[in-house]
Amino acid sequence: xxxxxxxxxxxxxxxxxxxxxxxxxxxxxxxxxxxxxxxxxxxxxxxxxxxxxxxxxxxxxxxxxxxxxxxxxxxxxxxxxxxxxxxxxxxxxxxxxxxxxxxxxxxxxxxxxxxxxxxxxxxxxxxxxxxxxxxxxxxxxxxxxxxxxxxxxxxxxxxxxxxxxxxxxxxxxxxxxxxxxxxxxxxxxxxxxxxxxxxxxxxxxxxxxxxxxxxxxxxxxxxxxxxxxxxxxxxxxxxxxxxxxxxxxxxxxxxxxxxxxxxxxxxxxxxxxxxxxxxxxxxxxxxxxxxxxxxxxxxxxxxxxxxxxxxxxxxxxxxxxxxxxxxxxxxxxxxxxxxxxxxxxxxxxxxxxxxxxxxxxxxxxxxxxxxxxxxxxxxxxxxxxxxxxxxxxxxxxxxxxxxxxxxxxxxxxxxxxxxxxxxxxxxxxxxxxxxxxxxxxxxxxxxxxxxx
Amino acid sequence: xxxxxxxxxxxxxxxxxxxxxxxxxxxxxxxxxxxxxxxxxxxxxxxxxxxxxxxxxxxxxxxxxxxxxxxxxxxxxxxxxxxxxxxxxxxxxxxxxxxxxxxxxxxxxxxxxxxxxxxxxxxxxxxxxxxxxxxxxxxxxxxxxxxxxxxxxxxxxxxxxxxxxxxxxxxxxxxxxxxxxxxxxxxxxxxxxxxxxxxxxxxxxxxxxxxxxxxxxxxxxxxxxxxxxxxxxxxxxxxxxxxxxxxxxxxxxxxxxxxxxxxxxxxxxxxxxxxxxxxxxxxxxxxxxxxxxxxxxxxxxxxxxxxx
Numbered sequence: 118x119x120x121x122x123x124x125x126x127x128x129x130x131x132x133x134x135x136x137x138x139x140x141x142x143x144x145x146x147x148x149x150x151x152x153x154x155x156x157x158x159x160x161x162x163x164x165x166x167x168x169x170x171x172x173x174x175x176x177x178x179x180x181x182x183x184x185x186x187x188x189x190x191x192x193x194x195x196x197x198x199x200x201x202x203x204x205x206x207x208x209x210x211x212x213x214x215x216x217x218x219x220x221x222x223x224x225x226x227x228x229x230x231x232x233x234x235x236x237x238x239x240x241x242x243x244x245x246x247x248x249x250x251x252x253x254x255x256x257x258x259x260x261x262x263x264x265x266x267x268x269x270x271x272x273x274x275x276x277x278x279x280x281x282x283x284x285x286x287x288x289x290x291x292x293x294x295x296x297x298x299x300x301x302x303x304x305x306x307x308x309x310x311x312x313x314x315x316x317x318x319x320x321x322x323x324x325x326x327x328x329x330x331x332x333x334x335x336x337x338x339x340x341x342x343x344x345x346x347x348x349x350x351x352x353x354x355x356x357x358x359x360x361x362x363x364x365x366x367x368x369x370x371x372x373x374x375x376x377x378x379x380x381x382x383x384x385x386x387x388x389x390x391x392x393x394x395x396x397x398x399x400x401x402x403x404x405x406x407x408x409x410x411x412x413x414x415x416x417x418x419x420x421x422x423x424x425x426x427x428x429x430x431x432x433x434x435x436x437x438x439x440x441x442x443x444x445x446x447x448x449x450x451x452x453x454x455x456x457x458x459x460x461x462x463x464x465x466x467x468x469x470x471x472x473x474x475x476x477x478x479x480x481x482x483x484x485x486x487x488x489x490x491x492x493x494x495x496x497x498x499x500x501x502x503x504x505x506x507x508x509x510x511x512x513x514x515x516x517x518x519x520x521x522x523x524x525x526x527x528x529x530x531x532x533x534x535x536x537x538x539x540x541x542x543x544x545x546x547x548x549x550x551x552x553x554x555x556x557x558x559x560x561x562x563x564x565x566x567x568x569x
Numbered sequence: 570x571x572x573x574x575x576x577x578x579x580x581x582x583x584x585x586x587x588x589x590x591x592x593x594x595x596x597x598x599x600x601x602x603x604x605x606x607x608x609x610x611x612x613x614x615x616x617x618x619x620x621x622x623x624x625x626x627x628x629x630x631x632x633x634x635x636x637x638x639x640x641x642x643x644x645x646x647x648x649x650x651x652x653x654x655x656x657x658x659x660x661x662x663x664x665x666x667x668x669x670x671x672x673x674x675x676x677x678x679x680x681x682x683x684x685x686x687x688x689x690x691x692x693x694x695x696x697x698x699x700x701x702x703x704x705x706x707x708x709x710x711x712x713x714x715x716x717x718x719x720x721x722x723x724x725x726x727x728x729x730x731x732x733x734x735x736x737x738x739x740x741x742x743x744x745x746x747x748x749x750x751x752x753x754x755x756x757x758x759x760x761x762x763x764x765x766x767x768x769x770x771x772x773x774x775x776x777x778x779x780x781x782x783x784x785x786x787x788x789x790x791x792x793x794x795x796x797x798x799x800x801x802x803x804x805x806x807x808x809x810x811x812x813x814x815x816x817x818x819x820x821x822x823x824x825x826x827x828x829x830x831x832x833x834x835x836x837x838x839x840x841x842x843x844x845x846x847x848x849x850x851x852x853x854x855x856x857x858x859x860x861x862x863x864x865x866x867x868x869x870x871x872x873x874x875x876x877x
Binding site for chain 1: 626627638642644706707708709710727728729730731732733816817818819821822823824834835837838839840841842843845
């Protein structure tokens with residue numbers, strides 16, 4: 118036993134001693150949001166292999182086919198280039214990239230959700246700003262790039278397609294069967310919940326088991342209560358508090374939906390995409406889905422039975438009654454050997470022929486103002502695209518991802534389960550952000566720089 | 570050959586002589602060195618990186634700051650508490666495994682079939698188990714529907730969606746999956762025990778319970794210790810897979826199923842705080858090491874894990 122203790126003690130001592138002189142081994146977030154950079158170089162003539170990790174088929178059916186066609190077309194134009202695409206799952210999209218980035222290797226082009234989801238990797242030095250490789254005259258056409266994906270005067274990642282976040286899908290037939298109309302205000306919604314609940318019908322179908330829907334609800338409800346995304350970043354940096362009415366009232370609204378039995382009883386044991394099927398089957402009058410996926414849901418039920426709308430209006434703020442908008446993006450990683458080729462491929466994705474092909478293949482809106490909207494004849498899609506173009510900032514994209522998952526996802530689950538009150542949830546969110554400022558010692562500076 | 574004659578006679582009757590301590594056999598070094606170096610490189614480097622990161626922040630020495638932050642994080646303490654609660658599953662697993670193994674030992678027919686059926690959950694991949702139970706245990710899932718159909722609606726519940734039940738539901742799933750390992754382990758040992766001991770006990774009038782309590786179980790001491798330590802390690806550092814699959818990597822609802830490994834994973838790959846993940850991993854490493862050392866101590870104080 119003495120021998121074992123001795124070995125352990127010596128090993129621990131050696132590791133501690135060695136670790137004291139190993140600062141170079143550490144690869145983590147750089148302080149103060151110093152962005153990575155790399156010379157663009159010239160377009161190579163020798164063999165080039167690119168790897169793209171992406172996500173999106175789940176919310177944009179047809180994206181896989183479009184990407185395959187786009188890769189094939191690009192390879193035909195550039196026979197020396199081979200591109201491999203790897204489709205990621207929702208749960209692995211961020212962790213897989215983080216793990217790869219920790220090892221300084223991974224894809225040449227990576228898919229990022231917008232806002233904070235492209236900012237944080239860039240602050241960590243895991244993204245080469247796209248504006249270093251694509252001219253401003255081109256980037257100015259990419260929708261939402263300047264609002265969500267810019268930092269210190271640079272555009273970090275390139276918007277790919279627009280996601281109206283999030284439309285509320287209403288079964289007019291279900292409401293009509295109970296003498297109801299689509300609720301347009303919050304009090305209408307609660308009243309609808311009461312009536313449908315008495316009739317044994319679920320008003321809103323949702324699933325929070327996987328957490329994501331919590332972030333949606335935060336954005337759709339609190340997004341109407343703030344006056345600008347700066348309010349949210351101010352609460353992150355400590356200039357405001359998440360217990361202030363502007364940031365805490367949405368928990369009260371959420372609590373009201375619980376009190377009025379608006380949700381399906383099994384919301385905590387259903388995953389997001391599972392729960393939406395209750396709406397398709399007519400067991401629920403309303404649901405919420407990704408804007409890119411909404412036309413598919415409408416098609417399943419029949420356009421004549423469905424109305425697409427926004428979350429019922431709350432208050433009179435600048436974003437009251439508006440739908441959020443964001444663009445899903447792609448970015449170039451610092452370990453790529455060919456940033457010039459990466460950027461050229463991304464530009465190719467925005468060529469007129471590929472923009473039109475995107476719409477034809479997926480029915481969703483490419484993130485480019487050069488897309489010819491007159492080609493959109495489907496009224497559902499047209500309505501969605503207009504809502505997105507006139508949309509409000511998507512709030513979830515302006516809080517740290519850690520705060521989103523550790524405070525928003527979890528507290529929404531607990532409030533919906535009736536295990537936590539609105540006040541407790543707001544207090545927890547405030548304590549989580551205070552802790553985050555301690556653990557992420559670059560957070561405040563990064564957010565302040567982003568806000569500027 | 571007088572030497573041979575004088576040594577052979579006492580050897581047949583006397584106790585074995587203690588072996589003389591020999592010096593290190595250097596001849597084996599060339600054979601062992603390559604494997605040892607690879608192991609050292611892989612584990613040594615990992616451990617070095619782990620300790621190194623836990624003591625730094627963005628490349629600068631941070632001392633024990635990261636450990637302080639981890640140890641004052643309510644989520645980490647919750648995660649550790651959940652691991653501790655899951656340790657309560659170990660006695661349940663032990664009792665179930667031993668009980669079923671004894672019943673199988675007494676089974677005259679169909680031993681192979683029962684054994685295969687009970688071992689089957691153990692070989693199922695955890696993602697499959699997670700997905701199946703995830704569906705089965707929904708509020709409107711198969712289990713609750715079955716309970717309602719037989720008039721037991723009062724027993725139905727949101728097994729994985731209710732924070733007060735989720736951890737215990739997960740514990741039950743872990744028991745269902747892990748119990749087969751214990752059964753096979755104990756049964757294999759029981760089948761290798763000398764039959765004459767049981768025969769003697771029977772002749773002395775020992776009944777079912779007395780025989781197994783006083784004869785069978787004492788002879789399994791070493792293997793029981795091994796199983797306890799093994800399952801304790803599972804509960805401390807191997808439950809991640811279950812939690813990840815069944816809660817989509819969230820540890821929800823709320824933080825009701827967060828365990829230390831998930832905390833580490835999320836800190837490293839979701840929250841972008843690798844130094845906190847490293848500090849938590851060091852703490853988990855030390856806790857697991859403690860369990861292993863305890864096992865060796867118990868093994869030495871007893872008859873040896875595999876020697877009885």
